[in-house]
Amino acid sequence: MAQETKNGAERRLIRIFDTTLRDGEQSPGNSMNMEEKLRVARQLEKLNVDIIEAGFPIASVGDFEAVKRIAQTLTKPQIAGLCRSSDKDIDRAWEAVQYAGERARIHTFIATSDIHMKYKLQMEPAKVLATAVKAVKYAKGYTSNVEFSCEDAVRTRLPFLAEVVEATIDAGATTVNIPDTVGYTTPSEFYNIIRYLKENVSNIEKAVISVHCHNDLGLSVANSLAAIQAGAGQVECTINGIGERAGNCSLEELVMVLRTRHDILPYYTNVATEQLTSSSRLLSTITGIMVQPNKAIVGANAFAHESGIHQHGMMMDSSTYEIMTPESVGLAAGALVLGKHSGRHAFKKRLQELGHELDDEMLNRAFVRFKALADLKKEVFDEDLDAIVADESREE
Numbered sequence: 001m002a003q004e005t006k007n008g009a010e011r012r013l014i015r016i017f018d019t020t021l022r023d024g025e026q027s028p029g030n031s032m033n034m035e036e037k038l039r040v041a042r043q044l045e046k047l048n049v050d051i052i053e054a055g056f057p058i059a060s061v062g063d064f065e066a067v068k069r070i071a072q073t074l075t076k077p078q079i080a081g082l083c084r085s086s087d088k089d090i091d092r093a094w095e096a097v098q099y100a101g102e103r104a105r106i107h108t109f110i111a112t113s114d115i116h117m118k119y120k121l122q123m124e125p126a127k128v129l130a131t132a133v134k135a136v137k138y139a140k141g142y143t144s145n146v147e148f149s150c151e152d153a154v155r156t157r158l159p160f161l162a163e164v165v166e167a168t169i170d171a172g173a174t175t176v177n178i179p180d181t182v183g184y185t186t187p188s189e190f191y192n193i194i195r196y197l198k199e200n201v202s203n204i205e206k207a208v209i210s211v212h213c214h215n216d217l218g219l220s221v222a223n224s225l226a227a228i229q230a231g232a233g234q235v236e237c238t239i240n241g242i243g244e245r246a247g248n249c250s251l252e253e254l255v256m257v258l259r260t261r262h263d264i265l266p267y268y269t270n271v272a273t274e275q276l277t278s279s280s281r282l283l284s285t286i287t288g289i290m291v292q293p294n295k296a297i298v299g300a301n302a303f304a305h306e307s308g309i310h311q312h313g314m315m316m317d318s319s320t321y322e323i324m325t326p327e328s329v330g331l332a333a334g335a336l337v338l339g340k341h342s343g344r345h346a347f348k349k350r351l352q353e354l355g356h357e358l359d360d361e362m363l364n365r366a367f368v369r370f371k372a373l374a375d376l377k378k379e380v381f382d383e384d385l386d387a388i389v390a391d392e393s394r395e396e
C-alpha cells in the first residue's frame with residue numbers, strides 16, 4: 001500500500017503490530033492483570049497501532065479472558081491471539097479473538113530451525129512443514145486473517161524457510177512472520193534473508209512479510225529497519241522494548257526513526273507519535289519498571305539538555321541539538337535541566353521564567369551560589385533558585 005506525498009514521492013505503509021501484551025507481558029516483572037491489560041490496550045488504540053497481539057489464549061484462563069475482553073472492547077485495531085500449530089490451540093485463540101469480528105486475527109506458529117526441530121519439537125522437517133500447512137488451513141476455517149510465524153527463522157536453513165513460507169502462503173496465510181527469536185542476526189544478514197525470500201518464494205506478493213526481532217545483541221531496531229528496506233511490510237514491536245530476555249524491537253524507537261528520517265526512508269506508519277510518551281509512562285506505572293533515563297525517545301533525559309554549550313545552542317535555535325521536537329512524542333516542551341554543567345544563559349533564562357529579573361551584578365553573585373549548590377546536588381530545582389534569589393535580595 002503506497003501513499004503519495006506532497007512532492008509526489010511514493011511512501012510505503014509499515015504496519016505496526018504491537019505485542020506488548022503478549023511477548024512483552026510474558027517477560028519477568030511485566031505481568032499484568034485484566035484491568036491493567038485493558039488500560040494498556042486502550043492506550044495502544046489511541047496510539048493508533050494497526051494490530052494488537054492481546055495474548056496467548058491457551059496459556060491461562062487469565063490470558064484467555066484478557067484477550068476476549070480486549071476483543072470485545074476495542075473498535076479500531078485488529079486483535080490477534082497467538083497459538084501453536086495445533087487444532088486445540090487455534091480453537092482457543094479463535095474463541096477469544098472472535099469478538100473483534102472482521103478485525104480478528106489468528107497468529108499461529110511453529111519452529112523451523114534445525115536446533116528447535118531436533119531438540120524442542122523432536123520432529124522431522126517434513127512433519128513440521130505438514131503441521132504448519134495444516135494449522136494455517138485449519139485457522140482459515142475461522143477467519144481469512146491468518147498470520148503464520150516460523151519461530152527461530154533466522155537460524156533456519158534458507159531453502160527450508162522459503163519452502164515453509166511458500167507452502168503456508170499457499171495454504172492461506174495473509175501475513176508471514178520471520179522472527180529473530182533469539183536476537184542473533186545483524187542488519188545486513190537480515191536484509192539478505194528478507195531479500196532471499198522476496199526472490200525465491202514465488203507467491204510472496206500474496207502476503208505481507210512481517211518481522212519480529214529480539215534485542216539480545218541490542219540490534220532489534222536496526223534489524224527491523226533493515227528488513228523494512230528489504231521489503232517487510234509489518235514490524236512486531238513493544239512499548240519500551242519489553243519482551244523475552246533483552247526484549248523486543250522498541251516501538252517508539254522504530255516509529256521515530258521512520259518519522260525523523262523520512263528524508264531518506266520512504267515509509268510511513270499510522271502511529272500517533274504524540275501518544276508515545278504517555279504510552280511509555282502508562283506501561284511503566286502499571287508494571288513498576290521504569291525505562292533507563294538515557295533511553296531513546298522516552299527516557300527522562302531524551303530531551304534534556306544540561307551542558308552550558310548545549311543549553312545556549314538550544315536557546316538560540318532548538319534544531320542545534322534536537323533532531324525531533326519533544327512535542328512530536330507528546331512532551332510539552334524541551335527541558336533545560338539545571339546542574340553543574342549549566343551556563344549563565346540557561347540560568348538567567350530560568351530565573352526570568354520564574355519572574356526574577358536581576359541586574360548584572362546580582363546575577364553574577366547568584367550564579368556563583370548556583371554553581372556551588374550544583375556541585376553538591378545532581379539537579380537544581382526551581383525552589384533552590386527562588387531561595388538563592390531571596391538570599392541575594394536580603395544581602396543587598
Ligand code: KIV
Nearest residue numbers: 109149151152179181
Ligand atoms: O520470538 C518469537 O519467535 C515469537 C514468535 C511466537 C512470534 O515470539
Ligand code: ZN
Nearest residue numbers: 023181212244
Ligand atoms: Zn518473540
